[in-house]
Amino acid sequence: MDIGKKLKQVRKARGLSQRELAARAGLTNGTISLIEQNKTSPSVASLKSLLDAIPMSIAEFFTTIEESGSAKYFYRADEFTEIAPLGDAGGVSLRQLGNAMTHTLQLLDETYPKGADTGPELLCHAGEEAGIVISGQIEITVENQVRVLGPGEGYLFDSRLPHRFRNPGDVPCKVISACTPPTF
Amino acid sequence: MDIGKKLKQVRKARGLSQRELAARAGLTNGTISLIEQNKTSPSVASLKSLLDAIPMSIAEFFTTIEESGSAKYFYRADEFTEIAPLGDAGGVSLRQLGNAMTHTLQLLDETYPKGADTGPELLCHAGEEAGIVISGQIEITVENQVRVLGPGEGYLFDSRLPHRFRNPGDVPCKVISACTPPTF
DNA sequence: AACATGTGATCAGGATTTTAAACGCCATTT
DNA sequence: AAATGGCGTTTAAAATCCTGATCACATGTT
Incomplete structure (x- = not known):
């Protein structure tokens, strides 16, 4: 150090x-x-x-000081850092792998509780984002398209398009997603 | 502050x-x-x-202190396209979301059967990659670091560093990963 | 050569952090 | 109710950081 x-x-x-x-x-x-x-x-x-x-x-x-030591490549489950969604979105949990400040790729472990919603004020930021549903169901709105995705299904779009995530089901929905570049 | x-x-x-x-x-x-x-x-x-x-x-x-027209956005589970790893790596399955050629972000649903190994000829390509283990165990080698990751654990590194994936366990390992830019 | 100006290093003393022990509070036990 | 044990806070003394001045060295100017 x-x-x-x-x-x-x-x-x-x-x-x-x-x-x-x-x-x-x-x-x-x-x-x-x-x-x-x-x-x-x-x-x-x-x-x-x-x-x-x-x-x-x-x-x-x-x-940049810690990089000069032994670089960090691996992360324990508890090393994912909770980050706050833009505005309160009904208890959505966004757990980010590592420190996105220093990377061009951001990986998130997202959990949408029953009824969670990123809100109607559709999000807009640069980059692309993609994800896959692990469990539960998530309703995703991109531009003028709406779709409910279940386990094994995924999405991929340009983040500049207005988009919204909502959990219409009765159980929490877990999604693994990736963004580039980091947006939060 | x-x-x-x-x-x-x-x-x-x-x-x-x-x-x-x-x-x-x-x-x-x-x-x-x-x-x-x-x-x-x-x-x-x-x-x-x-x-x-x-x-x-x-x-x-x-x-953490410092405070469209007919564009395709959604994918069914069977719409992930199987892609071939570089060289046969013991039955590794790489299922890619969408057609990465037209995007800067690539999301993969990877499955490493028992004993699968991307091989000792450590991979090298441009970009960054990150992932999270969904089930099973995967041994990852990056540069001179080796680590076995289990469910909930993740990785994030510059793809230009030599790296290798191997499943040392008795059950298949499932990983959701992201790369930028697409490399295959 | 002598001087002026700029650099980073050093040192005693004042300012701040850190320690070690005591304090007050609350909960549980005797 | 008294005693015990855990909690965070406070306080005087020890340890450490920071200052202001000075030093040694280098460079360029007169």
């Missing part, structure tokens, strides 16, 4: 000196020097100040 | 008390209390210790 090396790297990439960055971040050059030599572990507050001045998000900083 | 709230959230999600987490992380309960109340900004070293004990990567922690 070589924070110093990474900080130096992003600072240099911006063509900033320790003093310049320090001034922008409201810290001192000495602090940056110590951090870059890993002689101190900065507080999150300090690191955030520095990255705000770069600028770079803390998440991006750490995703 | 409410680190305290987020830390409390992930700690609770794991069902850990401040003391339990402190013990695992090599810190004290008081520290965690102060952090969760945002009365101090933890050093990155401390935060990493805490997240290692959760466990959760720092990157993941911060990504």
Whole structure:
């Protein structure tokens, strides 16, 4: 976990000196020097100040820092991260594999409880999306087409088309889906 | 940037008390209390210790904190088209949703019979791929990492890395996977 | 050559985090 | 009801981070 090396790297990439960055971040050059030599572990507050001045998000900083170690390819079931759907959609669960920020492909484990609905305000975002129903039933509206899909059935369309998901059945519906690029 | 709230959230999600987490992380309960109340900004070293004990990567922690006419969209189960894997891989079944040629996203319903193996001639092609195991077990090799995944577990990696799939179990393994761009 | 300016590194001291122990609260047990 | 044990919070002291000044070195200017 070589924070110093990474900080130096992003600072240099911006063509900033320790003093310049320090001034922008409201810290001192000495602090940056110590951090870059890993002689101190900065507080999150300090690191955030520095990255705000770069600028770079803390998440991006750490995703690229952790990649330089042993890359992460595999995920336990509990490592899927729950993400929030756009607007509350009646208890829909969207569990995303990994950290989509750093990838062009997003895989989701979706669960639509009985009656769940992404709402009539049809969604719109760039990319393509596809999925397959594992269990239960899901009613999907794309553009002017509506269809109810059951286990083993799938969908594939351009995400820019207005679309909507709704569970018309009495049991939860589970869907594995993929999007490209990530949209949330 | 409410680190305290987020830390409390992930700690609770794991069902850990401040003391339990402190013990695992090599810190004290008081520290965690102060952090969760945002009365101090933890050093990155401390935060990493805490997240290692959760466990959760720092990157993941911060990504979730910062807050037609007759187009074909739907597919019956029998409309998935069987495609051939590169070389015979011991009876692997790859069933593709739709005609990937016209899309940037490819969704596959894969079945690996007992003993199936994509072979030691590790695959290499452009794009990213991800998947989730529905049933059975699959051993996946990516670069120099090997891992056996079971139901609910997933993978996500750059397809240019050499990789290999093998079913080491006694029952068929079913995987839903996505690739971008299509590679077969 | 002497000077000015820029770089990153170092050091004592002040500021902040972290510890270790005590505190108050609530629930369960004796 | 008193005692026990778990919870999160608080507090003084120890450990660590951060500052402000200084140092050594490099580069370019007069």
